[in-house]
Amino acid sequence: MIPDPDKLADKQLVHRALSGDAQAFGIIIGNTEKLVAQIVCRMVSNVEDRKDLAQEIYLKAYRSLGLFKHGSKLSTWIAQISYNACMDYLRRKKLFYPGEPVDGPGQxxxxxxxxxxxxxxxxxxxxxxxxxxxxxxxxxxxxxxxxxxxxxxxxxxxxxxxxxxxxxxxxxxxxxxxxxxxxxxxxxxxxxxxx
The missing domain is CATH 1.10.10.10 (Winged helix-like DNA-binding domain superfamily/Winged helix DNA-binding domain)
Incomplete structure (x- = not known):
């Protein structure tokens, strides 16, 4: 079986970041910031809160990097952190209620x-x-x-x-x-x- 090049690259980046290489974590941020921004912008309407959440997400990712098991892509793992942080934010602000109803071309x-x-x-x-x-x-x-x-x-x-x-x-x-x-x-x- 051929190893997944994305997972190999993820492993190397994580190893470098855990060894104190700040540039490696910068690359991780660069590789995932679009996905994180998509999740945060879709879930949180307040612009200032979005910025705070993005910082919180990457701080949590950095602190938890040693727990990343390489079972999935690093971007998926960081997206999961993003989603959970946004859900926590929505619950704190009482903006999410499970099961809440949603209101309802020859050119x-x-x-x-x-x-x-x-x-x-x-x-x-x-x-x-x-x-x-x-x-x-x-x-x-x-x-x-x-x-x-x-x-x-x-x-x-x-x-x-x-x-x-x-x-x-x-x-x-x-x-x-x-x-x-x-x-x-x-x-x-x-x-x-x-x-």
């Missing part, structure tokens, strides 16, 4: 680009209205392109639960966007499309 190239940009903005606005966990699930799966298993490692949820949350997140987003268009632009009032 030219230039037109197509404008349409895609507008659609991306609409999707982003719709996602911002979802529960933090749903936003995070959609981001990890669709934007970061992580597998159900990797998301399960990050969140501590079984794969079946991850799939369920993703299904519910997509449904909630679809309902929100349908409501937006149904009420504001596309359909006459009262025509919800349901029989």
């Amino acid at each position: 030219t190239t230039a037109d197509g680009q404008m349409y895609r940009k507008e659609l991306a903005g609409i999707l982003q606005a719709g996602m911002e209205k979802l529960q933090p966990v749903y936003r995070t699930m959609l981001t990890l799966y669709h934007q970061e392109e992580l597998s159900y298993g990797e998301i399960g490692e990050i969140t501590g949820m079984p794969e079946g639960t991850v799939k369920n949350y993703l299904f519910r997140a997509r449904k909630a987003l679809k309902e929100r966007l349908s409501w937006y268009y149904g009420e504001k632009e596309m359909k006459p009032r009262g025509d919800d499309g349901d029989g």
Whole structure:
């Protein structure tokens, strides 16, 4: 069996960081900061709190680096720390309640680009209205392109639960966007499309 080059690189970086090489931990931060930022920005709306959380996440990762077992990618392990730190933050602020209900095109190239940009903005606005966990699930799966298993490692949820949350997140987003268009632009009032 051929060793995974990412895991080998992770092992070397962790070993160097544990040996006191600050530059190695800087590389770890550089390799994971986009993923951490995605998780924190999806789960936490307060900009100042986001900065504090990011610092807290990397401080915890640094202090816990000796506990990393190399069973998964280092980025997955740090994403798990990020997710847990954000969930702790949401619980402290009483912003997360499990099971909480979620409220519920032939174009030219230039037109197509404008349409895609507008659609991306609409999707982003719709996602911002979802529960933090749903936003995070959609981001990890669709934007970061992580597998159900990797998301399960990050969140501590079984794969079946991850799939369920993703299904519910997509449904909630679809309902929100349908409501937006149904009420504001596309359909006459009262025509919800349901029989």
